Amino acid sequence: MNEVINLLQARSSVRKFTDQEIAQDILEELIKCGQAAATSSFIQACTVIQVEDKNKRNQLVDLTGGQPYVASAARFLVFCADMNRHKLVCEMHNSKMESGYAEQFITATVDVALFAQNVMTAAQSLGLAGVYIGGIRNNIAEVSELLELPTLVYPVFGMCLGYPAQDPETKPRLPLSVVLKTDRYQDDNDSKTISEYDKQVREYYRSRTGGTKETSWSEQISDMLVKEARPHMKTYLKDRGFILK
Amino acid sequence: MNEVINLLQARSSVRKFTDQEIAQDILEELIKCGQAAATSSFIQACTVIQVEDKNKRNQLVDLTGGQPYVASAARFLVFCADMNRHKLVCEMHNSKMESGYAEQFITATVDVALFAQNVMTAAQSLGLAGVYIGGIRNNIAEVSELLELPTLVYPVFGMCLGYPAQDPETKPRLPLSVVLKTDRYQDDNDSKTISEYDKQVREYYRSRTGGTKETSWSEQISDMLVKEARPHMKTYLKDRGFILK
Known part of the structure; x- marks a missing residue:
């Protein structure tokens, strides 16, 4: 229908990248695209940590379940739902923020995802490619410690970005x-x-x-969902103030 | 930097639309863009209800807190996190799905947001515009009943789409x-x-x-967050099987 639609429909997750770097001004332009996404009641609850430290990158490979592209991609971004900023802002006005309830958890999480998807689309439009790393939640407490995340900040997912060295077929979607x-x-x-x-x-x-x-879609899904994934998440979210104890 | 980036950075929420309709084949193309977004472990947990029934649209105006564009926009879409489909798929294989835990709630919610943001971007690329309707959660139990949503399906947000009859200034974002x-x-x-x-x-x-x-950003945020928003959400999510009782 048009080039944007072609771009969106042709997307596939890319895990192999060339050595070409992504300049900081390009990365910042991508982040501004993320910021321009809608934000629930203007809360702007997304914070991105760009991980440049090689040692931290290597640790993150292990912490995300052994995904080598977390270290080898030109950039690795951690997208966090951040209500710490709002706590700070409430303190600036001597008011006390109510936190730990389901609605706030949803708005912050959705904010992050809308933001990140704009970053991904903007990246694609520049010939970049990437993959979301849900594995950031495999060892979420350790990741939070590594990135010095305070209470009320949780990493929703990571994202590898780089210039693609593969062009995977798009995966067929549900009718x-x-x-x-x-x-x-x-x-x-x-x-x-x-x-x-x-x-x-x-x-x-x-x-x-x-x-x-x-394997088929339904086989894959039924094999996967017979057991609980990442059972530590509830305790973690309680510890970080995102869910009431 | 390029047209896609300009498009993303120039976005603002539009609440006034012309009478021009959106053809069904265009809408379906937008939905396919949504489907092409990344999906955590291939779960494909987003279902969209397009609300065409005028009576339901009018009821949704009230249920979302009196937002008239929910009825007047060419299209109104309700984006749902859907794990009912997965329950069905598990039954096809005689297996029992584990549900009601935090991780699944996150993956389904993120899936919906990535999907929806692609729909929004694709719409913009065709000269359409719109606004997310978080107000769908104001009376979420009533909305769920109106749209006959089963257990394990929850409406994350709505989206109005149409041809814009206004061009609001973009809202400044955090530095x-x-x-x-x-x-x-x-x-x-x-x-x-x-x-x-x-x-x-x-x-x-x-x-x-x-x-x-x-008003300033910090004033707005601190005024808003001193009280809990949508306190019914936790009970609702428990009732719908998304959070363990």
């Missing part, structure tokens, strides 16, 4: 009828549609791995 | 040094920087309202 509904939620046909989609995903993995990986 | 840190979190100079920024925000409101509104 539109499953994700877009009119006027009300109804999932009467979704099982059938997902079974059809499963074949497509199986074929995608088969062709991408030369036949060594064969 | 870069407050939101971008290197290697570690440190906020030693933030109070001072925010005080400077406060003057800029005060001037923005003064010029936009012809002097009738005069």
